Structure formats: C-alpha cells, structure tokens
Amino acid sequence: MSQSTATVPLVEFLAQSNIESSPAWELIDGRVVQKPMPTLFHSRLQRNLVNTINNRADGFEAIQELRCIIPPYSPVPDIAVIAEERLSDEDEPFNGAPDWLIEIRSPDQGTLDLQNKILHCLSNGTQLAWLIDCQRQQIWVWEGENLPIIYSGADVLPDLGLGLELTVDRILAMTRQKS
Template sequence: MTITPIKQKHITLEEFLQKDYIDEAPAYEYINNEVIRKPMPQGKHSQIQYKICEIINQLKERIAYALPELRCTFSNRSIVPDIAIFYWERIPLDDEGEIANQFNSYPDLTIEILSPNQKPTKVIDNILFCLEYGTQVGWLIDTDEKMIMVFQPEKALKIYHDEEILPIINNLDLELTPNQIFSWLKL
C-alpha cells in the first residue's frame, strides 16, 4: 500500500488534531501541511515492532520505554513512528500521575519499519525531522533487504548488516544486531 495524501483544503496542525479520524488504523500524520495516512502494518512489520518494544520494556533498568504507533506532535508536525522510545523521565504524565495521552515532543529514539510498497523518502524525512529537534538516533528497518539504516545527528548515514551492533540512545544497556532483529521473523 502506498502512502497517499488526503485530498482536502489546507488545514492547520490544530485543526488536524481535532479531527476524529486521525487515530483510525492505520493512523494519519500531519507533515508539511499535508494529511498523510500511514500504510497498514503487515506481519513482518508487526513482529519486529512487537519484539523491539518487548525487549526494551523488559530491561531491568528503567532507562527508557518503547511505545508502538504513538502520536508525537512537535514543531508543526504530528507523526506516528512505528516505535517511539522515550527516556523514562521524559514520558509525560497527567494530573493523576498516569501516562499522558498526548506526547508533544520528539522521541529519543525513533524506529520506522519499511512496509512493502512504501516509499522510503517520507519515512526518512520524518526521521531527519526528529533528529533536527532532539532525537538521538533513528532506525529505518528494511525487512526485504535485511538491513537497518541508522541516522544520528552530525554523523553520516550508516547501513548496518549481519552482526554489527546497532547504535542506541545513551545509557540504554542493550546490544542488538540486524541478524538478531531479522531472526525474530522465523517462528
């Protein structure tokens, strides 16, 4: 499925956030004054998404928390990374001390999993946008090519294969390789 803009008159970010359809599955994003629907996750995408969240959220040290398909709204964009990882102390809480519904900030690590027929340019644009506003690391996982592109501020794009250890956010004690991640596709 390709990502297609919704044909409608120009709306503001505030107007977009008031629309009741934006969190239907698959979610809608607001990028460069356009409303864009994400592709529906498929099997490989869902399996990798689930496993990464599970591994990070089960670490003994509560350094960071991984949330799938979380809307992150900041600097005139509202995006829904496949996985948004936030340092524990950056997770917004509501008045009752519970996790907030709205995250008005960039993730510390953003992970996108390329869907079949999805053009990587829009996904890369979202990752670069996050890096511009404070994200430490962005991954673009390509299950067809069995490789992971890693984006970091002020560093050249690097493609990781096989047993190379992927960069992750500071202080998170976790070593993952592309081979480990892609091995989760075999049940």
C-alpha cells in the same frame, strides 16, 4: 479523511476526530498521510522489539504507535523510545520528539517520506533513529546530526548506550518470532 496534497495546519489536523483510527493518520510537511496497514512480520517485529527494549533499557520506555507533536508535524513512529522522566502522567499524545525513533519500512512505502519524518525528528531533539528495511535486510541509522550509516548482518546497532547489543540479523529474526 482522505490523503491530500493540500497543506493542513497542525491545529486543524489535531482537531480531526478520526486521526487515531487504524492505521493512524500523520501530518508530515503539511500533508495528511495515513500509515500503511502493518503486515504480520511488521507487527511481530514491532511487538518483539518493544518488548526487548522495555525488558532491558532502564530509564526508557519503548511505545508502539505513539502520536508525537513536533510542530508543524504530527508523526506516529512505529516505535518511540522516550526517557521515562519525559513521559506525562496524562493519557495524551507526546509533546516533543522521542529520544530514539524506530520506523519499519512497509513493502509499499517509499524511503523518502520516512527519511523526511526522521530528519524532522532529528532536527527537533531525537538523538537516534533507525529505519528498518526488512526487504533489503539492512537498517539505516542516524545519530544526532551525522549522515546515516547502513548496517547489515552481524553489525551491532547503536542504542543510546543502553547495551542492548542488537544486531541486524537478530532484529530481522524477530519478524518470525511468535512471542
């Protein structure tokens, strides 16, 4: 499959055999897009943030690279945080928008495409979205229908009321945390 500018219906996209190859393919606004290959720091941040959330957020599960079906989109957020009662017992993509979506911007990734994915999820039930920009050392945060707020430094980030008390500095430090 190659990235294209032609639009593809969701059903046709989901029938493709290689959409789960690494890195994953997404369907965003009718366009087939392959996610960038993560770097070392991106992968560490993703792992460490998932572990932190899962160790401290009762009733929710943070999952890396989980395909979501949110017609007509099929995004694969870097991290999807979902209330446990919403998760299926079946091994399949998640039907619906995650409660909390976290994207980590790669150096060669534009923010407009990521924001488009985030806005679609927010308009379909996502309550909280973070866009982590390590290069700019800031995190854009959307809550519900509010405009995004940009956090930096020692700012404590919203977390669905889970009490994680994560700051931008602490999250950025996770890029160098080996375990």
